[in-house]
Amino acid sequence: MKKINRYLSMLSLLLVVAFGLMACDNNSTAASTPAVNTAVAAVATATGAPAMAVATATNGAATTAATATTAPVAKAPDATPTDVPPAEVSDAACANAGKVDVSKVKKIAVESAATLRFSGWGNTSEQQVTREQLCRFKQTYPEIKVIYEPIPDNYESKLKTQISSGTESDVFYVNPPLADLLINSKKLMKLNDYMGEAGMKKSDFFESLINIFSKGDDVYGLPKDFGSIIVFYNQDIMAKATGAKAPPADGNWTWDDYSAFAKSLVSGTGDSKVYGTMHQPDYARWLPFALANGAKVLSADGKKSAINSAEAKAALDWYYGLYKDGTAGESKLVSAGWPGEAFGKQKAGFVIEGGWMIPYLKDTANGFNVKWSAASLPKSPKGTQGDLLFTNAYSARADSKFPKAAAALVTFLSGPVNQEAVLVTGFAVPTLKGYEGNAYFTDHAAEKALYATASYGTADYYGPATGVIQKTMSDAMNALYLGKVDTAGALKQMEDGINAALADL
Amino acid sequence: MAVKSLPPQRQGMKRKTRENVAGWLFLTPYLISLIVFTFGAIAYAVYVSFTDLKLFGEANYVGLGTYGRVLDPNNPLNKFWKALGNTVIFSVIVVFFQTWLAILFAVVLNSKIRGQRFFRIAWYLPSVTASVVISLIFFWMYKQQGVINYALGGIINNTLGLVGIHFEPVAWLDNTTTALPAIMTMNIFTTIPTFMVMFLAGLQDIPTDIYEAAKIDGASARRMFWSITLPLLRPVIFLVTVLGTIGTLQVFDQIYVMTNEGGPLDSTLTVAYLIWFEAFKRNNLARSAAISFILFVVIFIFFLVQRRFLDKNATD
Numbered sequence: 001m002k003k004i005n006r007y008l009s010m011l012s013l014l015l016v017v018a019f020g021l022m023a024c025d026n027n028s029t030a031a032s033t034p035a036v037n038t039a040v041a042a043v044a045t046a047t048g049a050p051a052m053a054v055a056t057a058t059n060g061a062a063t064t065a066a067t068a069t070t071a072p073v074a075k076a077p078d079a080t081p082t083d084v085p086p087a088e089v090s091d092a093a094c095a096n097a098g099k100v101d102v103s104k105v106k107k108i109a110v111e112s113a114a115t116l117r118f119s120g121w122g123n124t125s126e127q128q129v130t131r132e133q134l135c136r137f138k139q140t141y142p143e144i145k146v147i148y149e150p151i152p153d154n155y156e157s158k159l160k161t162q163i164s165s166g167t168e169s170d171v172f173y174v175n176p177p178l179a180d181l182l183i184n185s186k187k188l189m190k191l192n193d194y195m196g197e198a199g200m201k202k203s204d205f206f207e208s209l210i211n212i213f214s215k216g217d218d219v220y221g222l223p224k225d226f227g228s229i230i231v232f233y234n235q236d237i238m239a240k241a242t243g244a245k246a247p248p249a250d251g252n253w254t255w256d257d258y259s260a261f262a263k264s265l266v267s268g269t270g271d272s273k274v275y276g277t278m279h280q281p282d283y284a285r286w287l288p289f290a291l292a293n294g295a296k297v298l299s300a301d302g303k304k305s306a307i308n309s310a311e312a313k314a315a316l317d318w319y320y321g322l323y324k325d326g327t328a329g330e331s332k333l334v335s336a337g338w339p340g341e342a343f344g345k346q347k348a349g350f351v352i353e354g355g356w357m358i359p360y361l362k363d364t365a366n367g368f369n370v371k372w373s374a375a376s377l378p379k380s381p382k383g384t385q386g387d388l389l390f391t392n393a394y395s396a397r398a399d400s401k402f403p404k405a406a407a408a409l410v411t412f413l414s415g416p417v418n419q420e421a422v423l424v425t426g427f428a429v430p431t432l433k434g435y436e437g438n439a440y441f442t443d444h445a446a447e448k449a450l451y452a453t454a455s456y457g458t459a460d461y462y463g464p465a466t467g468v469i470q471k472t473m474s475d476a477m478n479a480l481y482l483g484k485v486d487t488a489g490a491l492k493q494m495e496d497g498i499n500a501a502l503a504d505l
Numbered sequence: 506m507a508v509k510s511l512p513p514q515r516q517g518m519k520r521k522t523r524e525n526v527a528g529w530l531f532l533t534p535y536l537i538s539l540i541v542f543t544f545g546a547i548a549y550a551v552y553v554s555f556t557d558l559k560l561f562g563e564a565n566y567v568g569l570g571t572y573g574r575v576l577d578p579n580n581p582l583n584k585f586w587k588a589l590g591n592t593v594i595f596s597v598i599v600v601f602f603q604t605w606l607a608i609l610f611a612v613v614l615n616s617k618i619r620g621q622r623f624f625r626i627a628w629y630l631p632s633v634t635a636s637v638v639i640s641l642i643f644f645w646m647y648k649q650q651g652v653i654n655y656a657l658g659g660i661i662n663n664t665l666g667l668v669g670i671h672f673e674p675v676a677w678l679d680n681t682t683t684a685l686p687a688i689m690t691m692n693i694f695t696t697i698p699t700f701m702v703m704f705l706a707g708l709q710d711i712p713t714d715i716y717e718a719a720k721i722d723g724a725s726a727r728r729m730f731w732s733i734t735l736p737l738l739r740p741v742i743f744l745v746t747v748l749g750t751i752g753t754l755q756v757f758d759q760i761y762v763m764t765n766e767g768g769p770l771d772s773t774l775t776v777a778y779l780i781w782f783e784a785f786k787r788n789n790l791a792r793s794a795a796i797s798f799i800l801f802v803v804i805f806i807f808f809l810v811q812r813r814f815l816d817k818n819a820t821d
Contacts, residue, residue, distance in 0.1 A: 156785070156786075157785045160560060160785065160788070163561065164560070164561070181560065181561065181788055182561075185560075185561035185562065187561060271650070332648075332649055332676050332679050333649065333676075334649075335648050335649050335650040335651075467786065467787070468582065468787065471766070472582075475768075475770065475771075478768065478769055478770055479770055482680075482681055482769060482770060484681075484770065493581075496581045497581050497582060500580055500581045500582045501582060504580075504582060
């Protein structure tokens with residue numbers, strides 16, 4: 001017993017020391033911020049959590065799909081990307097970058113002998129697309145040297161650690177969950193003046209996209225590209241199915257047409273079953289239908305949940321109903337990591353996915369041989385269209401040594417010259433307005449349908465609590481699929497979780 | 506030689522001081538890093554846990570507010586109790602099985618069997634493999650159309666299938682009831698070998714004459730195991746359960762690799778994962794630090810309990 005007492009007194013001594021430190025330190029709080037991550041990392045190690053030692057994809061989309069802007073999809077920890085050393089883009093990587101008509105770019109006057117560091121996520125094929133964009137930048141601004149430092153894995157954690165220690169790149173990708181955090185803590189450069197110099201306006205971009213990275217009129221990030229949800233259908237499966245009618249490309253079809261189309265594509269049983277479609281327990285696949293039906297995630301002032309509505313319930317009943325009756329499956333039922341893989345393996349007649357499907361299906365390494373076509377999502381019973389838009393931005397760090405050069409890189413990459421060049425490579429659709437009539441869309445139906453969603457879609461962004469709200473909605477979807485709650489219960493769970501998240505800010 | 510010219514007494518004292526100084530000098534680099542990176546960091550984390558510090562934010566002293574929020578059972582976003590429940594279940598079951606199986610394997614390997622060396626190597630291999638790698642292998646094995654379902658299906662359907670019992674494939678990690686047990690099984694599999702080696706060493710420390718004496722008195726093998734082997738292994742059992750408990754209460758990497766943020770429905774969420782999640786996904790450093798110290802207290806209590814029951818010296 002004596003020894004136990006000794007241990008307890010040691011413990012209390014530790015606490016007394018801690019309280020003492022607290023009392024001294026309480027007045028000088030703000031200064032200590034850069035040390036924060038070190039401290040927490042140390043605690044994690046002390047308690048045995050090897051936070052830094054693990055290298056596996058948490059965001060399945062980032063690795064499974066060769067994608068510009070990814071939506072949250074089921075996790076598949078295969079294909080862990082390898083680290084790439086920071087380097088300037090080589091001439092060899094520029095072979096397919098194309099020639100920039102420099103006269104079309106309104107240049108910013110930049111510092112002399114500027115060197116920038118640039119970071120973003122992306123697997124090997126996205127890194128190559130990024131390098132080609134940097135090649136185009138180099139043609140335009142030969143006086144600026146850019147070191148590309150891709151962060152293929154654990155981007156958010158790594159960026160947060162870098163920012164904590166002040167070692168982040170001059171220009172880097174920002175996703176919506178990071179946007180509020182970084183803007184409010186003044187880590188990002190205000191871009192308005194430089195945009196003016198580069199001949200760009202906030203209104204050049206789709207409002208729902210650029211508003212994520214803005215505070216009022218102040219812009220802190222320019223959307224690099226965007227994704228949304230459309231229908232990808234397998235033409236071979238459709239040709240074999242009796243009574244299958246291809247969906248119209250312009251989205252002029254209904255939920256009933258969609259259900260009938262899915263039902264007509266179902267065949268087989270057991271391991272050889274081909275599902276009509278994939279309805280994942282993922283809020284990002286159901287929400288586009290709910291939004292089309294007039295549902296809202298947050299109230300108009302953004303202070304309360306609005307998700308528990310009749311509109312949302314109708315969409316959830318219908319979405320889950322197709323899963324319940326076996327018309328729609330989910331990827332795990334066919335041992336696929338995400339619906340795109342199920343589609344590639346011809347286990348689903350169609351899937352509702354985004355632009356990341358296009359390079360994924362084309363990539364010969366995946367070994368798919370699918371003849372596919374695409375169409376917009378159907379209209380809701382109210383006759384309205386809706387979609388969920390996923391986007392990310394280029395931002396510059398607030399205290400960059402070369403602010404003008406950094407702004408030049410941000411504005412060039414998100415500017416019309418580069419975005420049009422990216423569009424033509426088939427990698428992503430522009431975040432800028434006015435490309436509806438672009439020649440590229442005439443024979444690229446999927447890209448055309450994707451670009452069109454920007455005019456009626458809603459951004460997948462819910463203010464500072466975005467990350468918590470997204471997870472809350474997916475958790476409720478999972479609870480529904482696992483039979484823990486019914487559709488009304490799932491919506492109630494979303495409502496409670498969202499309200500708690502907003503109260504927690 | 507200046508040293509030689511000194512009076513003998515002073516010379517002795519001086520040497521002692523000098524040795525002390527040298528000792529401290531040798532220790533200094535380590536002590537500095539220990540103080541700065543361990544004690545300093547821990548002290549700072551204690552401080553952070555009494556504030557509302559968020560990533561890139563300012564720390565405001567909130568007393569026990571952060572602890573209150575972390576322990577509040579009524580907040581729908583609060584996952585601490587769920588995580589603690591999972592962790593304790595994980596720890597108790599894994600430690601129980603891994604300790605007993607490790608003893609069993611050690612006793613088997615300690616007896617004279619054919620191919621002893623082969624079995625020692627074969628059984629030890631899992632513990633020298635990185636846990637992330639093992640986790641990835643099991644991740645694929647546990648899939649709906651993975652090896653485990655294939656094997657179980659083959660065995661059960663070809664035997665019990667004859668009497669009408671059929672095995673349906675299970676997506677082990679996607680099911681709230683099977684996900685945590687699946688990870689526990691894997692963890693037991695990977696940690697047995699390390700502890701088995703400790704028990705092997707412990708077994709070799711037991712003098713053979715005790716067994717010989719018992720044999721002469723007519724003790725059966727089972728009796729010798731319960732009355733000689735186990736009691737004499739007690740210090741090793743104490744060590745193994747303490748190490749096992751600390752390790753399992755901090756289980757993180759398996760959860761990080763094999764599950765989607767502790768899913769499905771937080772059924773595999775553990776406290777160590779929650780610590781990481783609060784800091785790196787939710788940017789809430791204060792909560793992360795607070796949970797760390799609660800976990801520390803939990804581990805400490807577990808240790809005291811085990812000490813009370815297993816360590817002979819402590820209970821005197």
